[in-house]
Every structure is written in structure tokens, then in C-alpha cells.
Amino acid sequence: MIFDFLSKLIGSEIIASIISALLPLFLFILPFALIAVYLERKVSAHMQDRLGPMRVGYHGLLQTIADFIKLLQKEDIIADQNDKPLFNIAPVLVFTGSYAVFAALPFTSLYIGSNINLGLFYIIGISGLSVIGILMAGWASNNKYTLLGAMRSAAQMISYEIPTIMIVVTILMVTGTLNLNDITQMQSGFFWNWMIFGGHATGIVKILLIPFMIVAFGVIYISTLAEVNRTPFDIPEAESELVSGYHTEYSGMKFAMFFLAEYANMFAVSAIVILLFFGGYQSPIGYLGNTLGLHWLVPIEQLFWFTFKGVGLVLVQMWLRWTLPRLRVDQLMAVCWKYLIPIAFFNLLIVGLITLI
Amino acid sequence: MKKYLNNIYLALSTIFIGMKVTFKHLFVPAVTIQYPSVKPQLPSRERNRLYVNMDDCIGCDQCARACPVNCIEIETVKSIPGEDLGQTSNGKRKALWVTKFDIDIAKCCFCELCVFPCPTDCIYMTDVYEFSEFERNNLVYDFVTLTEDERIDKKANYEKMMAEKAAQKEAELKAKEQAKKDNTEENK
Numbered sequence: 001m002i003f004d005f006l007s008k009l010i011g012s013e014i015i016a017s018i019i020s021a022l023l024p025l026f027l028f029i030l031p032f033a034l035i036a037v038y039l040e041r042k043v044s045a046h047m048q049d050r051l052g053p054m055r056v057g058y059h060g061l062l063q064t065i066a067d068f069i070k071l072l073q074k075e076d077i078i079a080d081q082n083d084k085p086l087f088n089i090a091p092v093l094v095f096t097g098s099y100a101v102f103a104a105l106p107f108t109s110l111y112i113g114s115n116i117n118l119g120l121f122y123i124i125g126i127s128g129l130s131v132i133g134i135l136m137a138g139w140a141s142n143n144k145y146t147l148l149g150a151m152r153s154a155a156q157m158i159s160y161e162i163p164t165i166m167i168v169v170t171i172l173m174v175t176g177t178l179n180l181n182d183i184t185q186m187q188s189g190f191f192w193n194w195m196i197f198g199g200h201a202t203g204i205v206k207i208l209l210i211p212f213m214i215v216a217f218g219v220i221y222i223s224t225l226a227e228v229n230r231t232p233f234d235i236p237e238a239e240s241e242l243v244s245g246y247h248t249e250y251s252g253m254k255f256a257m258f259f260l261a262e263y264a265n266m267f268a269v270s271a272i273v274i275l276l277f278f279g280g281y282q283s284p285i286g287y288l289g290n291t292l293g294l295h296w297l298v299p300i301e302q303l304f305w306f307t308f309k310g311v312g313l314v315l316v317q318m319w320l321r322w323t324l325p326r327l328r329v330d331q332l333m334a335v336c337w338k339y340l341i342p343i344a345f346f347n348l349l350i351v352g353l354i355t356l357i
Numbered sequence: 358m359k360k361y362l363n364n365i366y367l368a369l370s371t372i373f374i375g376m377k378v379t380f381k382h383l384f385v386p387a388v389t390i391q392y393p394s395v396k397p398q399l400p401s402r403e404r405n406r407l408y409v410n411m412d413d414c415i416g417c418d419q420c421a422r423a424c425p426v427n428c429i430e431i432e433t434v435k436s437i438p439g440e441d442l443g444q445t446s447n448g449k450r451k452a453l454w455v456t457k458f459d460i461d462i463a464k465c466c467f468c469e470l471c472v473f474p475c476p477t478d479c480i481y482m483t484d485v486y487e488f489s490e491f492e493r494n495n496l497v498y499d500f501v502t503l504t505e506d507e508r509i510d511k512k513a514n515y516e517k518m519m520a521e522k523a524a525q526k527e528a529e530l531k532a533k534e535q536a537k538k539d540n541t542e543e544n545k
Contacts, residue, residue, distance in 0.1 A: 047379045051389040218369075323375040339365065 020113060024102040033263040036311075037064045040318050047322045071259075074252035082249070083140040090137035091250065091257040097130030098261040101268040106181045108281050108302035119180035120168060123272060124161070127227070130261065131157045134236070134246050137258075141249035149245025152329060153229060153236030159336045160226040160233075166344035167220040170351045171276045174199055174209070184280030191284035196277040208354050212347050217277045219344050221313075224269035226336070228262065230317050232324035235332060270313035274306070281306040404467045405486045407460055409500040413445040413479035416453035420471035420480050428464035429471060432457035434511050437518040445477045454515075455501055456508040462488070463496040 007016035038053070038061065045052030053060025078084060101123050103113035116122060131154055138150020174195065175183050187194050196213045198206035226233035229245075237245030247258040274280055281302035289297030327335065390397050416433035433453040436442055442451035472481055490496050503511070 047382050051387045323379045
């Protein structure tokens, strides 16, 4: 979509593809990471009756920019006993894994990096790349704590992918497509058309679907929270036990890449939840552009709603982070295998039966 | 099965209770004091940096003697007759030039023991507590109001006076002896 537009505008497909590949990074991920880091610090501070950053700019608004500049200047330390090729590749892989997800996200009805029919499948698949990056980082650092963190992370991310995919399949049975744009279009109109309220189904089916969709939302939200290693599932980077897990040995730009990947991931999983349950970029209350007859306003509104919902869910992640203590490894596994997977399975079955009506 | 469902219920309900608590705290005003721009309220009996009001100091050396860490060094010079040093604010006549009043605040243990013996209440604790320095020597505070020249002057004056006095005494003594000699000679 954006690629076609750019290649027509520039005339060269190579330049157009490079630009369209860089667009989400500079237009979305970097600003989002800057704002999210600031928000994280502010939200956590106010939840603990503190003020957070106050010195750099008005109420510390420029704090993250200052931090970023500081990270850029830092020495890139590589220890002597590190496995150097793997050590250097790992942050790139982790970042690629989280960045590639953005290629298939429909930000508005006009802007999709690549409108592929297997969008959802692609996202689930490509986000698995960060697991290997994390494992690589933990191994290459040649440090027992990083390796512990990486092992935990691998175990956690792989086992939590199962309930996630189970819920994705549940949604698939209702929508019948993996194309994210089509899934979003199916939830057009007002908020009661969102998937969490049964989508466009009518009558008894809709009423029957709602409770199971809410359960599905809960399960996918918890499991995606675990997939991006956020508290209460942050045992891979548990500060008090493992220093900071797999990225302990990293400094400077490589650390910044891990950091960026973490925040990009936070938004990516929120975006997936939004696309599946909260209507993606669809407005809950109708478009101002349509009422006023200004059709160019609609995509802007869609972008606003997409980011609004996404940042909303990210805020809930932060809220949970400062509410809940960290889980133990066995508790973590118990939550996944004893609770989320059976519930997701049960949910899958019931929703499957309902769709037969 | 009942336990299983109860576990789910407990987990979810406690999470929501916790989230409610943190959400409430989001709107509680912060307890942070923005320190350098906003100073905290100090307790009424706090002990901070010493200050000496030299206008009132009579050079009695009591504070230096009370100091447990010997951080106060005082040197005084007697005034010569005819010099008027003025009075302290509580009516004591000053008789000594204080030519050295150094407090090494790096040694000071902030015990406030020097404050109580002072007869004129001229040494006291202020509310200044931000006085870090890069050089340790900068922490030796010199409170004397006299200039360097004046101090030398006062010392010289005193020594001159003492010398004059000694000379006078010697002269008197000589005169006395001379008188004695004269007397004995007369008696002979």
C-alpha cells in the first residue's frame, strides 16, 4: 500500500522499499519509545508518590532524549571472553524480531507496510525471532546470570506462545481470515462491533460470544505480557536476582537496541490485542471526517485511534508492572500450562461450537 | 476443580484489588521535595555551620577550650592604653585584639559545646548546611575582621609598648640603683 504509493511517487522500487521499511522506525517506534520511557518513569513515580524526572525540560519532558544521547556516547564494551560474532548479532536479531512485526500492522486503512494475507501468521512467526536473539545474547555474554536469564526467557516465551496462538486461532474461527486489514474491516462501525463484543455477529450468537471473547482477551493479554517479559513475568531480566538478565553485559548502542526492541515489542503486542479484540484502527464512535464530509481526515483519525488504544494498553502494562510482584519460575510455568492453556483450549472449543450455530 | 476455579478467582480479584490501590496512588500528591530549589523544613534544634560575630567577641578563649576536637584556634593581643575597642552588645568592655580566630569546619563535629560557654553569645550555629569545598584548606574559616596589616600592626604596637615599658622599668631600676649609690656615697 504505502510501497505502491511511494514507488509511483519516486519511480524507483528499491528506494521506495527502503523508505517504506524505515518509515515505521522513524515515524512511530522511536517517538513511541521516547514517550513510553518517559511515561513509564512518570507513571511509576506517581504510583509510588514520587515525581519522577523533573529537571530536564518542563517536568522532565526531554529526559529520554538526554538519556538517548548519553547512550549514544557510551563506550561499546565487549568483554574478552565473549563470543564476539554472536554478541554483536544478538541485539540486531532481537530488534529485527520486534521491528518486523510493524511491517504487517495496519496503522490506518491507508497505511500498511505490507498487506499480506498471512499477516497474523507472519507476526506470530517473526516475533519468535527475538527468542533466539535473547538466547544468543545470554550465551555470548559468557556470564552465568545472562545465560540464566536467557534460558528463563526462552522457556517463558516459547511456552506462552501456545496460549497466544490458541486465542489467535479462536479469533480466526470467527473471522475466517488472517489478513489483519480484513480483520479490522470486520470490526468497523461502532464499538459494539468490536471482536470483544462479538464482532458483526447478530442475535444469540453475539450474546453467546461476548463472555468467551472477554476470557480470550484476558488470556491473550496475560500471555503477551509474558512474551514481552514485562512484570509480573519479568523473570528473564529480574533485576534483584539476575542483575538485568540477558542484556547485563551490553552497553552503549547495543543496549539501546535491546531497550528499543523491548518498547517496540510492548506496542507490538498491544497492537495485536487491539487488532484482534478492539477493532484495530476503527473508531469506537464513528468518524468526524465522515460527518463533516472531509474524507482526508478519516485516516488521521484512524491513526489517532490506533495509537490511542495501543498506548492505553501499554499504560495498563505499566500499571500492572507497578502493582504486581514478580512470579517465581515454577509459578510462571504453572500459570501457563495449568491455567492459560486449558482455559484457551476450552475457549477454543466453545467458540468453535458457537460459530457452528 | 473447585480449588482450580477458586485459584483463578483469587488471582484475578487480588490483581484488581492491587490495581485499585496503585491507581489511587496515581493521584496522591508526591512527597518529593525538589531539594535545591525547595529547602526542607529543618528541625528547630538542628546544628549546622558555626558563625562568630566578631563585633561581640572579647577573645576569652573559652570556646576553644570547650572544643573536643580542637578545631578553634584563637590568638589575642592586649590593647595598648588609650586604645578604645568599644563594647560588646551586652555591655562588656573589650580589652583584647583578636588577631587569629580560625575555625577548621572540616574538623568540627557539630557538638555545639563551644556555643554555651561564650559569655557574649557571639559564637553560634547558623542554618547553613551547604558548604562543601574542593580544597580542604578552604574549610578553615577566618573570622577576624582586622586586615592582615592591622594584625601585624597591633602585634607590633603591643610589643613596642611592652618594650617601652620594659625600657622604662629598666630605667627606673637604674635610677633607683643610682639613687641608692648616691645615698650610700652621701652617707659616707
